[in-house]
Amino acid sequence: MITHLRARNFKAWEDTGDVRLAPITVLFGGNSAGKTSIPQLLLSLKQTAESPDRQQVLHLGDARTLVDLGTYGDVVHGHDVEQPVAFALGWARDADLVVDDPLSQRRIAGRQLRFEATLRADKHHQPYVESFAYRLAAGDGDALAVGMTRRASGAKYDLVTEGYDKVRQPGRVWPLPPPQRFYGFPDEAIAYFQNTAFVSDLVLEMERLLKGIYYVGPLREYPKRLYLWSGEVPQHVGGRGDRAVEAILAARDRRFNWRPRQKYKPLDGLVAEKLRDMGLIHSFSVEPLGAHRNEYEVLVRVGAKTPAVRLTDVGFGVSQVLPVIVECFYVPAGSVVIFEQPEIHLHPRVQAELADLFVDAIRAREDGQPRNVQFIIESHSEHFLRRLQRRIAEGALAPEDAALYFVGSDEGTARLTTLEVDAFGNILNWPEGFFGDEMEDVVARAEAQARRSGPP
Numbered sequence: 001m002i003t004h005l006r007a008r009n010f011k012a013w014e015d016t017g018d019v020r021l022a023p024i025t026v027l028f029g030g031n032s033a034g035k036t037s038i039p040q041l042l043l044s045l046k047q048t049a050e051s052p053d054r055q056q057v058l059h060l061g062d063a064r065t066l067v068d069l070g071t072y073g074d075v076v077h078g079h080d081v082e083q084p085v086a087f088a089l090g091w092a093r094d095a096d097l098v099v100d101d102p103l104s105q106r107r108i109a110g111r112q113l114r115f116e117a118t119l120r121a122d123k124h125h126q127p128y129v130e131s132f133a134y135r136l137a138a139g140d141g142d143a144l145a146v147g148m149t150r151r152a153s154g155a156k157y158d159l160v161t162e163g164y165d166k167v168r169q170p171g172r173v174w175p176l177p178p179p180q181r182f183y184g185f186p187d188e189a190i191a192y193f194q195n196t197a198f199v200s201d202l203v204l205e206m207e208r209l210l211k212g213i214y215y216v217g218p219l220r221e222y223p224k225r226l227y228l229w230s231g232e233v234p235q236h237v238g239g240r241g242d243r244a245v246e247a248i249l250a251a252r253d254r255r256f257n258w259r260p261r262q263k264y265k266p267l268d269g270l271v272a273e274k275l276r277d278m279g280l281i282h283s284f285s286v287e288p289l290g291a292h293r294n295e296y297e298v299l300v301r302v303g304a305k306t307p308a309v310r311l312t313d314v315g316f317g318v319s320q321v322l323p324v325i326v327e328c329f330y331v332p333a334g335s336v337v338i339f340e341q342p343e344i345h346l347h348p349r350v351q352a353e354l355a356d357l358f359v360d361a362i363r364a365r366e367d368g369q370p371r372n373v374q375f376i377i378e379s380h381s382e383h384f385l386r387r388l389q390r391r392i393a394e395g396a397l398a399p400e401d402a403a404l405y406f407v408g409s410d411e412g413t414a415r416l417t418t419l420e421v422d423a424f425g426n427i428l429n430w431p432e433g434f435f436g437d438e439m440e441d442v443v444a445r446a447e448a449q450a451r452r453s454g455p456p
Contacts, residue, residue: 001374002336004090009077011037012414022403023362026377029407034414035378039338042213043067049210054180057127066215072121081121088116091209099198103167110138117182129179134202148179159189167194214331215239216323218341223311223319227296236331241323247330248286256329257365267329274325278353280318320345328361333371343381355387359397382435393425406431
């Protein structure tokens with residue numbers, strides 16, 4: 001799970017500060033305030049790690065990627081290409097990462113990892129790494145830090161460590177070539193030293209983290225009358241939710257429950273349960289058109305006595321929320337899922353029920369093991385927030401399991417306010433104009449009523 005994030009000079013953000021991320025992290029705020037930039041940073045890091053070009057420091061995007069952020073000049077704050085872009089990520093492992101020094105026989109172990117990088121633009125406005133560092137923490141302090149820094153002259157680098165004595169191979173002291181991507185050590189970082197083979201484990205941890213990030217956008221695909229499935233197992237439902245039905249079919253042998261010793265449910269049964277809880281349908285199923293056919297239809301009953309109809313013949317909201325439900329449980333355990341405006345096209349009641357979906361999903365179990373999936377959500381829904389507050393007040397959601405933020409803008413610079421929620425679900429520092437001015441409308445309506453009801 002990602003525990004912390006920080007961005008400096010990235011798009012609307014001069015500095016986010018150290019942002020705590022929880023199992024459920026929600027970003028509220030106005031349009032163009034800067035809240036989308038935080039998920040975009042994570043997605044740009046992910047697509048960089050997945051790019052076949054290991055020399056590309058930061059893949060800002062193109063027509064084939066999750067996000068297309070343009071050029072370095074487009075993403076640096078204030079479009080000032082002389083300024084660095086810096087970011088940091090902290091995350092927790094389920095088990096200790098162990099580093100054994102073959103020379104001193106010292107063993108370092110920890111579960112908390114932190115990565116920091118600073119990028120700058122060259123004369124062609126292409127990003128390069130000025131420095132990066134990994135920190136492995138055991139307890140309250142750093143047990144180990146290792147990274148690379150660029151020399152003042154030339155594109156050469158030094159390997160820098162703290163809390164660990166690196167030992168050079170005999171011979172001439174050569175500098176290191178540039179990093180691979182924004183986070184990777186070149187082969188020479190191992191070849192030039194006698195006890196630095198562990199750095200490849202740190203790179204692997206970063207790639208595992210970024211590979212486990214998934215994204216579902218606000219513009220989800222329209223429902224179809226027929227769905228084709230070749231038997232392929234998709235990674236997830238897709239950025240537009242277009243593979244949700246394939247995911248349901250691919251997960252037919254997977255079993256889920258909410259707590260130990262509870263009866264297991266298949267994914268399609270779980271999806272049907274959630275759609276019923278939201279008040280959208282009575283029953284839901286994915287059926288083949290015939291034996292040994294690869295064509296499927298999604299059949300829905302709105303009421304107990306109503307006929308089954310295809311997904312295309314019911315309200316649009318069902319098809320829009322379906323990928324959200326499926327993604328919550330289909331992605332691998334330990335994944336981080338980014339949802340952008342999951343409440344779009346949904347009735348206010350269903351928007352509130354979405355909050356319960358995420359509360360249940362962070363506690364879901366698969367084959368008897370906790371799934372530990374994390375959600376980062378961008379939302380405009382007051383109903384969604386109110387339900388989260390209610391669940392905190394009821395004790396169904398621990399305050400530490402939710403991180404709620406309001407993003408505002410001050411003359412083009414984004415500002416982040418942590419919403420302080422007490423154990424009773426009260427927001428202690430409600431920002432002015434958070435969801436508009438309710439009382440302004442109430443007063444204006446009362447004044448209009450008085451004017452129209454008065455003497456002619």
